[in-house]
Every structure is written in C-alpha cells, then in structure tokens.
Amino acid sequence: MARSLVIKATAGTDEPERCNQAFTVAASAAASGVEISLWLTGEAAWLAVPGRAEEFELPEAAPLADLIGTVLAAGRITVCTQCAARRGLTGEDLLDGVRIAGAPAFVEEVTAEGVQALVY
Template identity: 55%
Template sequence: MVRPLLVKVTCGADDPERANQGFTVASLAVAAGAEVSLWLSGESVWAAVAGREDPFTLEHAASPRALVAAVRAAGTVTVCSQCAARRGITEADLDEGARIAGAAVFVEEALRADVQALVY
C-alpha cells in the first residue's frame, strides 16, 4: 500500500533548486500511484497561475509548470490563501484544478492517518 504524500513547496525563483526538488518529488509520487497533495506557498504559487510562463528555469530540470500540471492531473494542487492574497491572486487566476486554501486545511491534510509530509 502506498501512503498519501503531502508536499509543501515554500519557495520558487528565490530558491529554484529547492522548489524544483519539491515539484519533482510530488510529480514522481503521482507517477508511482501515490495520493499526492501539493501545497504551494511563497514564490512557488506562480507555478499554478494560468497563462504564466515558468517562474524559473533550472538547468537539467523539468519545467516547474509541467511538473505541477502532472500533479494537478492526478492529485491536488493548493495555493496558500495568505500567499495568494499578498500577490493579488484569486481562484479565477489559477490553472484549472488548482485551488486556494488556508492553514486549517493544510493541518487537516497533514494529520490524516498514514500521511507522509515533506516540506521544501
């Protein structure tokens, strides 16, 4: 049995290697059949905003938006509500299938039975 995975990415263009690692782990977990919930906070939120180019590029790494899209296709992608508000982002701005939610929902997901949480 594969247990659920909760991945929180707290950076983006400000720390592209760390952000890319979180996006990569989440997308590979989806490919492995895990139930994945990817949470974006800080500068990582731009990876879920519709119509935007990649928030950063990183040599030898997949596109951040493509990795997030892979998670969105089979898992859950959530943008931090406070982070979205600080950047003027609303649900209407997000890619289809992404949502905005707050810390209470994050804690609820993190406390589910058998969940493995990783923070990048």
C-alpha cells in the same frame, strides 16, 4: 491503506533548486500511484498562475509545467490563502484545478492517518 504524501513548496523562482525539488518529488510520487497534495506557499504561489511555470528555467531539470501537469492529473495543488491574498491572486487567476485553501485544510491533510509530509 492508500499511501498519501503532502508536500509544501515554500520557494519559487527565488530559490529554483529547492522549488524544483518539491515539484519533482510531487510529480514522481503522483506518477508512482501515491496520493499527492502539493501546497504552494510564499513565492511558489506564483507558479500556479498560467504561464509562470513555462518561464521557470533550471538546467538539468524537467520542465516545471510538465511536473505541474503530472501532479494535477493525479493529485491536488493548493495555494495558501494568505499567500494568494498577499499577491493579489484569486481562484480565477490560477490554473484550472488549483484551489486556494488555508491553514486548517493543511493541518487536516497532514494529520490524517497514513500521511507523510515534506516541506521544501
């Protein structure tokens, strides 16, 4: 059975350390062959907009844009439907490969057999 991990990032630039942990764990899992799905909610939704990750700074942390690239190369990034709507974001506003989906898709992913879920 393939290993799968769903991570929900609930913080963005408002809580940089917590935000960076979610992206670091997601990228590390992706790089080690784990099937990864990273969900961006709340302020983390902004980081799916081109150029935003490049503005993110946290001492001693890998560049967020690099972490996003690693996740997208091996997994999926999803922005919460309601979070995108509250910020006026559409699919056209997001990085290539990032989708918008809602709670039913999240529930389907986290309840699938063999999936582990983390929330940051």
